[in-house]
Amino acid sequence: MRKMxxxxxxxxxxxxxxxxxxxxxTYKLAISLAxxxxxxxxxxxxxxxxxxxxxxxxxxxxxxxxxxxxxxxDDQYKTDVTKRNFEEFLDEGIPIYLNYSTGSTLAxxxxxxxxxIATIPASFHAGNxxxxxxxxxxxxxxxxxxIALSEYVVENSKGGVPKVAMFIHPxxxxxxxxxxTKGAVEKGxxxxxxxxxxxxKDLDTTATLQxxxxxxxxxxxxxxxxSPVAVLLKDAERLGIVASSFGEEGKITFLGAHYTGGNxxxxxxxxxxxxxxxxxxxxxxxEPGPGxxxxxxxxxxxxxxxxxxxxxxYTNGMMVTQVAIESMRRAKEHGKEINKETLYDxxxxxxxDNAYDPLTTTGPVTFSKDDHEGVDKLxxxxxxxxVFKSVGEPFVPKYVxxx
Amino acid sequence: xxxxxxxLISGLxxxxxxALSALGFVLIYKSSRVLNIAHGQIIAxxxxxxxxxxxxxxxxxxxxxxxxxxxxxxxxxAVERVFLRRLIGEPIISVIMVTIGLMSIIDGIIxxxxxxSTNMSFPKFFPPEPLNILGATVxxxxxxxxxxxxxxxxxxxxxxxxxxxxxxxxxVSDDQLASMSIGISxxxxxxxxxxxxxLTAAAAGGIxxxxxxxxxxxxxxxxxxxxxxxxxxxxxxxxxxxxAGVIMGLIQQFAAGYLDGxxxxxxxxxxxxxIILLILLLFKPHGLFxxxxxxRV
Numbered sequence: 001m002r003k004m005x006x007x008x009x010x011x012x013x014x015x016x017x018x019x020x021x022x023x024x025x026t027y028k029l030a031i032s033l034a035x036x037x038x039x040x041x042x043x044x045x046x047x048x049x050x051x052x053x054x055x056x057x058x059x060x061x062x063x064x065x066x067x068x069x070x071x072x073x074d075d076q077y078k079t080d081v082t083k084r085n086f087e088e089f090l091d092e093g094i095p096i097y098l099n100y101s102t103g104s105t106l107a108x109x110x111x112x113x114x115x116x117i118a119t120i121p122a123s124f125h126a127g128n129x130x131x132x133x134x135x136x137x138x139x140x141x142x143x144x145x146x147i148a149l150s151e152y153v154v155e156n157s158k159g160g161v162p163k164v165a166m167f168i169h170p171x172x173x174x175x176x177x178x179x180x181t182k183g184a185v186e187k188g189x190x191x192x193x194x195x196x197x198x199x200x201k202d203l204d205t206t207a208t209l210q211x212x213x214x215x216x217x218x219x220x221x222x223x224x225x226x227s228p229v230a231v232l233l234k235d236a237e238r239l240g241i242v243a244s245s246f247g248e249e250g251k252i253t254f255l256g257a258h259y260t261g262g263n264x265x266x267x268x269x270x271x272x273x274x275x276x277x278x279x280x281x282x283x284x285x286x287e288p289g290p291g292x293x294x295x296x297x298x299x300x301x302x303x304x305x306x307x308x309x310x311x312x313x314y315t316n317g318m319m320v321t322q323v324a325i326e327s328m329r330r331a332k333e334h335g336k337e338i339n340k341e342t343l344y345d346x347x348x349x350x351x352x353d354n355a356y357d358p359l360t361t362t363g364p365v366t367f368s369k370d371d372h373e374g375v376d377k378l379x380x381x382x383x384x385x386x387v388f389k390s391v392g393e394p395f396v397p398k399y400v401x402x403x
Numbered sequence: 404x405x406x407x408x409x410x411l412i413s414g415l416x417x418x419x420x421x422a423l424s425a426l427g428f429v430l431i432y433k434s435s436r437v438l439n440i441a442h443g444q445i446i447a448x449x450x451x452x453x454x455x456x457x458x459x460x461x462x463x464x465x466x467x468x469x470x471x472x473x474x475x476x477x478x479x480x481a482v483e484r485v486f487l488r489r490l491i492g493e494p495i496i497s498v499i500m501v502t503i504g505l506m507s508i509i510d511g512i513i514x515x516x517x518x519x520s521t522n523m524s525f526p527k528f529f530p531p532e533p534l535n536i537l538g539a540t541v542x543x544x545x546x547x548x549x550x551x552x553x554x555x556x557x558x559x560x561x562x563x564x565x566x567x568x569x570x571x572x573x574x575v576s577d578d579q580l581a582s583m584s585i586g587i588s589x590x591x592x593x594x595x596x597x598x599x600x601x602l603t604a605a606a607a608g609g610i611x612x613x614x615x616x617x618x619x620x621x622x623x624x625x626x627x628x629x630x631x632x633x634x635x636x637x638x639x640x641x642x643x644x645x646x647a648g649v650i651m652g653l654i655q656q657f658a659a660g661y662l663d664g665x666x667x668x669x670x671x672x673x674x675x676x677x678i679i680l681l682i683l684l685l686f687k688p689h690g691l692f693x694x695x696x697x698x699r700v
Binding site for chain 1: 409410416420510511519527541542611616617621657659669670
């Protein structure tokens, strides 16, 4: 009798295990990005953000018994490698894809269309959205970030029409916002764009700064990566032309879009970055809140160092993963199969009452069929005593451009 | 006038740093006729070694800076001994391919460390107030860059002109077979050339790192940025590297100061040095001071 009971119990347990195994699914989430090579200072913490949030989602059973497997591949910022990685990911059956650079997002745009796969890149280039149905920018485009900074200049500048120069990266990434900002000026933004400067690998930007000073430039809006901005700020500090308060007369106030700022800029130009104004759609750990608490908790849980834990690129990686996993969770909640089509639909439905607040951003993520820019609100931050501090409340730029 | 002086001084400063960065190329080419494609990686390594000694080991910055030069001296010598010594006598293209491989290896090693994907700055060492020269401002880092370049160039010039080793290196540069026949150790000369190139690269890395901050992409790019300087000066001329460096620095600064932003021009500071390089090479194909080899058949 006892033997029979034991056999029955074991049999029942085995049956239950078989049933639960059969029901639990594993979904694949993939990203190709520059963990080494150019821009890896952004890519490496970004990858860690993706990896850690997937681990966290699995540990917290966000998809119930279903698991998420993350595939992270280093493409060294090479588009051909990104394409190869993407094709391998497709073979793995991914339902959603996270991409990285502007160059590879533009190059693979047609592939995303053909494969009908929702893609969230780290690039906020407005051109990504032109003739595209499947690319979703996590936050406002670079163009709208630069327009937001321009609006901030116009609203807070004293005296006449503010004179502005743009300091941009010599690439599609850098040039993207120039025409859109000029468009905003044509539409009524009262600002004089005196000059657009495409930087090189400069060791000394004295000539550029003095030329701009001689033209009466009061504000320089930067849209590039941190390193050239650090050189510019250090030279401006040496020349004694950095405004100590916004719009200080006879000095220049420096501002920048997402990839110009963050702790990396302070690390590269510790004193010269003081009073630098920066905009992004992400929360920062220097301004604690529920999102940053979550970020620091996750970073600590998975053994990340302080630098990574406090990097806005780590936040960025985490946030795109939050959005991707939330789309999976919603599809499951709605009783749908998790696949390319359902996740695409869930992303497009993320608006109104269904908007998603990941807490790591300065506003909710709102996608729709006609709007593939996620977080509409941008926050201005300013370096004060060596850390970025909020200036005012998050806002939506008025002259925003939608593609 | 102050504007002109500022551009002049900035041009001289940038030119000196270009010259210092270009010296490593010239030293290796001068002795072995090899272009070291991994030179930018050695520049970056020098900067990171100085930073690691200062921040992680607590060595004062100035001592770290000189220690990094010594360490890179021996590291480069080791690289030559391990990877390149056995290629003596092989076609030059093979050796250049090895330096490309070396570039990938150093890249890989640096990406395994925090330096590969993190931005940093040297601790503050120089006074924050700039120097004022005739109304123009120069940072102390820039002044040190110019002075260091001058000292290294003077020391190398003396070395090549007066020391036995230096004269041996010139002899090997001139004719390897003849040098061997009179008892000069060609492998030893190659090793020394690489070591000296490493030393100058570390010096350049320390200075550039102080100016731009420590970002691997930015630092190793200088190995390529100074290439026109090396070509313009003449691949095997130390004096040529200095003159070409200063010419390039001045062209960049004056183009940025007077041409860019005027008459619809943009980016001339980036392009003009290359245009002038091309024009000069039409008339002086071996560069301003490069050796013009004549082969009689």
